[in-house]
Structures are given as C-alpha cells and as structure tokens.
Amino acid sequence: MVVKNLLIINGLFFLAKVAMPEFMNENFALFYPWSDAFKPHQLVSHMFMHGDLSHIFGNMFALFMFGPLLEDRFGSKRFLIFYMVTGLGAAGLHLASAYLESYPIVQAADFKVLEIVREQGLDALLHGKNFTDDTLATVNLAMNTPTVGASGAVFGILMGFGMLFPEYRVMLLFPPIPLKARQLVTVYAVIEIFLMIQNNPGDNVAHFAHVGGMLFAFLIIRFWRNRALL
Numbered sequence: 001m002v003v004k005n006l007l008i009i010n011g012l013f014f015l016a017k018v019a020m021p022e023f024m025n026e027n028f029a030l031f032y033p034w035s036d037a038f039k040p041h042q043l044v045s046h047m048f049m050h051g052d053l054s055h056i057f058g059n060m061f062a063l064f065m066f067g068p069l070l071e072d073r074f075g076s077k078r079f080l081i082f083y084m085v086t087g088l089g090a091a092g093l094h095l096a097s098a099y100l101e102s103y104p105i106v107q108a109a110d111f112k113v114l115e116i117v118r119e120q121g122l123d124a125l126l127h128g129k130n131f132t133d134d135t136l137a138t139v140n141l142a143m144n145t146p147t148v149g150a151s152g153a154v155f156g157i158l159m160g161f162g163m164l165f166p167e168y169r170v171m172l173l174f175p176p177i178p179l180k181a182r183q184l185v186t187v188y189a190v191i192e193i194f195l196m197i198q199n200n201p202g203d204n205v206a207h208f209a210h211v212g213g214m215l216f217a218f219l220i221i222r223f224w225r226n227r228a229l230l
Contacts, residue, residue: 002076003067006083007060010150013048014056022126024049029146030091032098034106037122037144047087049148059150066161073164073230082160083153086216090152093212102142109139117143147206152213155192158185159217164230189214 017024030046031037050056071079106114113135121140124130131137161168162185169178179187192214195207224230 001071002080002083003063003071006063006067006150010048010050010056010060014050017049025126025146025148026122029148030095031144031146032095032102032142034103035122035143036118037146043088043091044084046091046146046148047084047150047153050150051148055149059154062154063150063157066157069165069168070157070160078224078229082156082217082220085220086156086159086213087150087153089216090156090206090209090212091147093215094147094152094206094209097208098145102145105139105142109135113139147209149206149209151206152209155188155210155213156217158188159214160221161185163218163221185214 013024013028026037027039028042028045028049030042031039050059067079067083070082074082109117116131116136117140121131121136122144125140125144125146130140162181166180166182168181170181170184171178172184189211192207192210221230
C-alpha cells in the first residue's frame with residue numbers, strides 16, 4: 001500500500017510540474033540553505049520531484065520492482081520510515097558535500113555579483129539558462145542549483161533489497177545477464193562511489209545522495225537487526 005501511494009504521489013507531482021514547471025521547481029525542488037529559494041519543506045518535497053520522464057520512470061520502476069518485497073518484510077509503517085529516512089539521509093550527505101564545494105564560492109563573491117545573482121540567477125536556471133560571464137555563472141550554480149528526485153531513497157531500497165534478499169536473482173536488461181541481489185548492489189555501490197570520487201559536475205547527477213541513501217539504508221537495517229526487529 002505504501003509503495004502504491006508513493007508511486008501515485010510521485011506521478012501527481014510530475015504532472016503538476018509539467019503543468020506549472022517554474023512554480024513547482026522554485027517551491028518544491030531542494031535548494032541549498034544559502035540560496036534565497038531554500039525552504040525547509042524542500043528537504044522532503046524534492047523526493048517527489050523529477051527532472052524528466054526518463055528520470056521518474058527509472059526511479060519509479062525500481063520502486064515498483066523492489067519496494068513491495070521490502071514493504072512485505074518491514075510492514076507498511078516501518079517501510080515508510082525506511083524510505084523517508086534514507087531519502088533525508090541522502091539529502092543531508094548531498095548538502096554536506098555541496099557546502100564544502102559550493103559555499104566557499106558564494107562566500108568569496110563580492111556584493112555586486114551576489115546582488116545580480118539574487119535578482120536574476122534563479123530565474124535563469126529555472127529556464128535552463130545561465131550567465132555568460134564565468135564568475136556570475138559559477139556563483140549562480142553554487143547558490144541556486146536545485147536538486148530533485150527520489151534517487152536517494154531508491155538507492156536505499158536497492159541496498160535493503162541486497163541485504164535482506166542477497167540470493168534473489170535479477171535479470172539485467174543491459175547487458176542481459178542474471179545477477180544475485182548482493183552482486184547487483186555491490187556493482188551499483190562501486191560505480192556510485194567511483195563517480196562520487198570523480199566529482200564531475202557536468203553529469204548533473206547527485207552521486208553523494210545515491211551513496212547517502214545506500215549508507216543510511218545499511219545503518220538502519222543493521223540497527224533493526226541488532227534490536228531483533230528484523
């Protein structure tokens with residue numbers, strides 16, 4: 001039931017974004033706390049926002065495939081807790097990494113640059129544009145880049161699936177080979193950690209959030225196991 005409701009909510013958010021893209025992005029995507037666009041509820045709402053059709057399809061397909069197994073194992077209430085905590089943990093790690101990388105750029109910018117970025121920068125990014133001036137563009141990205149997606153929670157589900165159903169066999173689509181759940185999760189984890197270390201902003205993917213989701217899923221399951229709750 002929780003998986004079904006999550007799928008519906010994500011679908012409704014996506015339809016609302018298609019109808020009102022600027023309003024939805026500005027209010028429900030997750031902005032950095034040092035951005036004027038940041039609102040506390042975005043820590044949760046960004047988990048139901050997605051960039052495009054392929055983004056939401058990939059996340060919801062994984063939720064649909066693996067979520068019911070975990071919901072049956074955890075129970076609906078505990079599954080919802082697991083989903084939300086992994087998503088919030090992913091957001092926390094993402095913001096921590098962004099703080100170390102982006103906030104010093106904002107702090108070092110002079111007053112005039114900050115004023116221009118505050119007046120025009122967010123609107124430019126929401127329209128898929130940025131300043132042509134390198135300094136303004138860099139500060140704008142450091143201040144106003146939004147984050148969307150359920151990927152942190154979905155990677156948490158993948159980790160939970162691998163830990164609780166390690167021998168479960170999954171057939172990959174590309175390439176079409178079977179893997180055990182623990183092997184699948186290991187491959188995903190290695191790839192994400194590698195990409196996180198590479199830290200290539202050009203790929204437009206929050207790898208720290210993916211790793212954060214897996215990390216918090218691991219910690220939650222270990223905690224529940226130690227308390228004999230699983």
